[in-house]
Amino acid sequence: MHKLSTKKALIAFVIFGWILVIVADRVDELRVYQGATIAITTLSIASIILLTGYSGQVSLGHGAFLAFGAYAAALAQTYWQSPFWFTLLVAVMVSAAFGFILGFAAGRLSGPYLAGTTLALAVGLPTLANQFSFLGGETGLVYDAGLPPARFGEEFTLYKWFFWIAVFVVLIAMFLLRNLLNSRFGRTWKSLRANPTAAALCGVNVAQSKVMAFTISAGVAGLSGALLGMISIVAPSAFPLSLSFTIITGAILAGVTSLLGSMLGAVVLVVIPEIADVISHQLGDSEKVVTNLPGFIISVLLILTVLFSPNGPAEAMRKRREQHAKH
Amino acid sequence: MRNLLGTLLIGLTLGSVYSLMALALVLVWRSTRVVNFAQAGQAIVTTYIAYEIVTRTGVFWLAVLFAVAAGALIGAGVEYFLMRTLFRHVDEGPVAALAPVIATLGLLGVIRSIVGMIWGNDFRSFYSPVSTDNFVLAGETIPFSRLNLLIILATVVVMIIFSIIFQRTDLGLSLRAAAFQPEIARLAGIRVGPIRTLGWVFAGVAGAIAGVLVTPTTILSPNSLDLLLVFGFVAAVIGGLESLPGAVLGGLVLGLGVSIVLNYVGTSLVFPSIFVVLIISLIVRPNGLLGNKKVRSA
Amino acid sequence: MSSLVVSNLTVSHGAIRALRDISFEVQEGELTAIIGANGAGKTTLLRTLSGLKDAESGTATWRDRNILGKRPEDLVRRGISHVSEGKSVIPELTVRENLVIGGLWRRDKSGTERAIKEAVELFPRLGERMSQSANTLSGGERQMLAIGRALVSRPRLLLLDEPSLGLAPLIIEQIFAAIKNLQKSMNLTVVLVEQNANSALEIADTGVILNLGELVASGNAGELLEDPALKSAYLGY
Ligand SMILES: Nc1ncnc2c1ncn2[C@@H]1O[C@H](COP(=O)(O)OP(=O)(O)O)[C@@H](O)[C@H]1O
Ligand SMILES: [Mg+2]
Numbered sequence: 001m002h003k004l005s006t007k008k009a010l011i012a013f014v015i016f017g018w019i020l021v022i023v024a025d026r027v028d029e030l031r032v033y034q035g036a037t038i039a040i041t042t043l044s045i046a047s048i049i050l051l052t053g054y055s056g057q058v059s060l061g062h063g064a065f066l067a068f069g070a071y072a073a074a075l076a077q078t079y080w081q082s083p084f085w086f087t088l089l090v091a092v093m094v095s096a097a098f099g100f101i102l103g104f105a106a107g108r109l110s111g112p113y114l115a116g117t118t119l120a121l122a123v124g125l126p127t128l129a130n131q132f133s134f135l136g137g138e139t140g141l142v143y144d145a146g147l148p149p150a151r152f153g154e155e156f157t158l159y160k161w162f163f164w165i166a167v168f169v170v171l172i173a174m175f176l177l178r179n180l181l182n183s184r185f186g187r188t189w190k191s192l193r194a195n196p197t198a199a200a201l202c203g204v205n206v207a208q209s210k211v212m213a214f215t216i217s218a219g220v221a222g223l224s225g226a227l228l229g230m231i232s233i234v235a236p237s238a239f240p241l242s243l244s245f246t247i248i249t250g251a252i253l254a255g256v257t258s259l260l261g262s263m264l265g266a267v268v269l270v271v272i273p274e275i276a277d278v279i280s281h282q283l284g285d286s287e288k289v290v291t292n293l294p295g296f297i298i299s300v301l302l303i304l305t306v307l308f309s310p311n312g313p314a315e316a317m318r319k320r321r322e323q324h325a326k327h
Numbered sequence: 328m329r330n331l332l333g334t335l336l337i338g339l340t341l342g343s344v345y346s347l348m349a350l351a352l353v354l355v356w357r358s359t360r361v362v363n364f365a366q367a368g369q370a371i372v373t374t375y376i377a378y379e380i381v382t383r384t385g386v387f388w389l390a391v392l393f394a395v396a397a398g399a400l401i402g403a404g405v406e407y408f409l410m411r412t413l414f415r416h417v418d419e420g421p422v423a424a425l426a427p428v429i430a431t432l433g434l435l436g437v438i439r440s441i442v443g444m445i446w447g448n449d450f451r452s453f454y455s456p457v458s459t460d461n462f463v464l465a466g467e468t469i470p471f472s473r474l475n476l477l478i479i480l481a482t483v484v485v486m487i488i489f490s491i492i493f494q495r496t497d498l499g500l501s502l503r504a505a506a507f508q509p510e511i512a513r514l515a516g517i518r519v520g521p522i523r524t525l526g527w528v529f530a531g532v533a534g535a536i537a538g539v540l541v542t543p544t545t546i547l548s549p550n551s552l553d554l555l556l557v558f559g560f561v562a563a564v565i566g567g568l569e570s571l572p573g574a575v576l577g578g579l580v581l582g583l584g585v586s587i588v589l590n591y592v593g594t595s596l597v598f599p600s601i602f603v604v605l606i607i608s609l610i611v612r613p614n615g616l617l618g619n620k621k622v623r624s625a
Numbered sequence: 626m627s628s629l630v631v632s633n634l635t636v637s638h639g640a641i642r643a644l645r646d647i648s649f650e651v652q653e654g655e656l657t658a659i660i661g662a663n664g665a666g667k668t669t670l671l672r673t674l675s676g677l678k679d680a681e682s683g684t685a686t687w688r689d690r691n692i693l694g695k696r697p698e699d700l701v702r703r704g705i706s707h708v709s710e711g712k713s714v715i716p717e718l719t720v721r722e723n724l725v726i727g728g729l730w731r732r733d734k735s736g737t738e739r740a741i742k743e744a745v746e747l748f749p750r751l752g753e754r755m756s757q758s759a760n761t762l763s764g765g766e767r768q769m770l771a772i773g774r775a776l777v778s779r780p781r782l783l784l785l786d787e788p789s790l791g792l793a794p795l796i797i798e799q800i801f802a803a804i805k806n807l808q809k810s811m812n813l814t815v816v817l818v819e820q821n822a823n824s825a826l827e828i829a830d831t832g833v834i835l836n837l838g839e840l841v842a843s844g845n846a847g848e849l850l851e852d853p854a855l856k857s858a859y860l861g862y
Contacts, residue, residue: 497725500718500726500729501726503718504722507715508717511709511715512715513697514677514707514709514775515726515774516778517729
């Protein structure tokens with residue numbers, strides 16, 4: 001894949017955003033909502049790709065960072081009456097700060113220790129919300145982006161407004177991420193993942209750049225968490241352990257080495273519950289099946305992907321192409 | 328004084344179940360070098376099986392027996408069908424090293440959703456086989472019941488059986504040899520494949536027992552053992568992840584710690600404090616309480 | 626009678642070809658030294674013969690039956706014991722346990738006890754440290770323990786990978802003497818990998834010289850020692 005220049009990429013992002021907005025005008029509410037979900041999931045998958053695909057660290061509990069971001073944003077809105085754009089900034093900063101702390105510990109761990117520590121975070125974090133009253137308990141906190149400006153007209157629904165915001169924020173974030181990964185940092189991380197020893201010998205500060213990757217990844221995750229809170233709620237039930245599973249599955253399906261794949265992964269993740277709906281309908285709409293089938297399909301996909309194409313289908317295809325080119 | 332005794336006894340009870348879960352994680356880690364996050368899922372299945380038997384027959388011991396057998400079977404199945412395939416497929420690439428861990432995570436998801444489809448996601452009560460009334464000592468109630476006593480005794484019995492198997496039998500010697508140096512074990516003629524499966528079987532048994540012991544003190548739902556998994560993992564890490572006595576010690580230390588926080592600080596800080604304990608123990612004693620100094624980078 | 630026959634053996638580590646078209650034979654009861662500098666492919670050869678590594682092409686038979694592509698634990702049952710490079714003991718186990726594991730597969734407790742006793746007679750220093758952790762042994766003692774463990778498996782073919790590595794000359798002498806003694810007293814077939822060409826060829830009956838994965842010479846150990854061309858090119862003195 002040849003790399004676009006930054007200017008061309010910027011144009012591509014703008015055109016892509018434009019197309020999305022036009023399309024959103026012509027489809028129904030549910031699709032618009034799903035569109036927003038895809039945009040937000042793309043961003044959360046991108047945060048894992050940055051962490052795992054580029055810096056070689058793993059987080060099984062990235063849902064926790066989404067929660068940090070969402071709660072930070074909601075708290076800023078509730079208690080400081082901050083403007084919406086500022087709450088997003090708070091989400092990024094707070095989540096990144098937690099990422100920095102964890103990344104500092106993570107720099108000294110690897111493999112199973114890091115996996116377990118991040119998982120512990122995701123399991124334990126929701127229990128906290130019930131303990132502190134200012135976090136709103138099970139019902140959580142209210143967080144929204146306000147009503148759409150009046151000049152967009154009566155027709156302009158709340159969901160469309162959410163969609164606009166989500167797409168706008170995600171496109172900017174993805175554009176910045178893309179530039180970051182193509183920069184010196186991105187290359188450093190890649191060299192780290194490929195061969196930490198060699199990278200260290202080349203003068204890369206291994207620990208520092210791992211912490212950096214963790215911090216940025218957490219910040220990105222926090223931002224997507226705030227957006228997720230905007231379209232749903234900011235409560236423990238919005239950030240269950242299965243959210244972390246889902247993000248990882250998306251990243252693995254996307255092939256953890258390509259930022260572009262994150263959108264593909266997000267589409268798959270949003271489509272799965274739809275498919276599950278159809279299947280459970282066929283099976284007679286038992287409530288037990290309806291609630292559990294999406295999780296089942298996602299987990300099975302995760303297992304099958306690591307079994308048969310651990311680096312993701314995209315990576316496998318790239319390898320096959322390379323081999324073709326050689327012969 | 329009464330408070331102190333209560334804290335200690337509660338700590339021992341909690342520590343017992345944490346130890347069992349830690350033991351399960353360590354057994355799998357030693358045999359396959361994977362932290363098996365699906366352990367919570369395997370244990371939830373066996374606990375639901377025990378629940379079915381208890382509700383139908385009312386015989387707790389029969390339920391434990393079935394849970395243990397199912398735990399052994401599921402452990403063997405996961406190792407044989409999933410882990411072996413995985414290690415055959417995974418060779419290189421950014422995710423390769425993480426693939427087994429991610430697969431166990433996926434398995435946890437699969438098991439939970441299947442359990443949810445069968446039993447539903449609502450909370451159920453698993454009735455205690457013995458009285459949960461607190462004992463009265465010299466006219467004062469202490470927060471300790473027959474159920475707590477049963478949990479501690481059962482754990483002690485399991486630990487004794489495990490330590491006899493591991494320290495006194497040829498099988499245990501094979502398990503240890505294969506865990507520490509699989510290549511040398513093979514050169515000595517030990518069939519490492521079946522021995523590895525056996526490690527998963529023992530882990531499945533320990534997890535199953537942890538599940539049936541802890542559930543009567545709480546509730547049963549498809550993810551009711553997630554926190555136990557986390558506590559077990561932290562205990563295993565405190566103990567060094569390699570050592571069976573370390574896992575037990577780690578469990579007890581953690582149980583006492585949690586009990587102290589519960590009693591003197593409050594429920595709200597249990598999770599943050601164990602998380603801090605986890606991070607500190609990882610940084611300060613990277614090889615656990617009983618370990619020597621090697622870096623945890625495998 | 627040739628008991629170990631290797632022909633046209635080629636082995637690679639990914640893109641690196643570690644052994645190219647190697648052929649040699651070892652007679653029953655003979656001590657053969659495999660000599661070569663670092664990276665010559667000696668370890669790869671032994672690992673292939675004991676089942677730890679797959680070959681790319683060629684054949685290898687022990688007592689007329691194929692040994693390539695077999696599991697090490699099965700080859701042990703056919704009498705092949707491999708003491709791998711770098712003191713192959715399990716530091717987390719005691720000395721005694723390290724010896725016992727060699728005999729577990731036979732499920733014959735008294736036979737194992739007898740074999741352990743013989744190993745201790747050969748290396749008396751192990752006897753004094755039976756309940757100590759193997760971790761506490763010196764380098765030489767570890768090497769003795771590794772060989773002792775292999776003996777408890779009652780091998781007919783013993784594969785030794787650089788037993789002298791990192792040991793003091795006096796200890797090396799003891800270990801080499803023990804190896805020679807084993808070969809003679811038990812009619813054991815031994816393949817001894819060494820960089821230490823001189824002392825290895827002195828106790829060996831035949832020798833094989835490897836260089837960069839290729840076999841450059843093989844034959845009677847005494848003649849190899851005397852060959853002036855080999856001396857300067859490969860034996861390094
Ligand atoms: N696991 C391995 N992966 C890649 N290359 C290896 C591996 N083991 C050995 N080699 C290479 O194979 C060649 C032979 O190595 P080895 O058999 O260890 O030689 P020796 O034991 O004679 O020193 C060397 O070039 C070495 O770098
Ligand atoms: Mg070598």
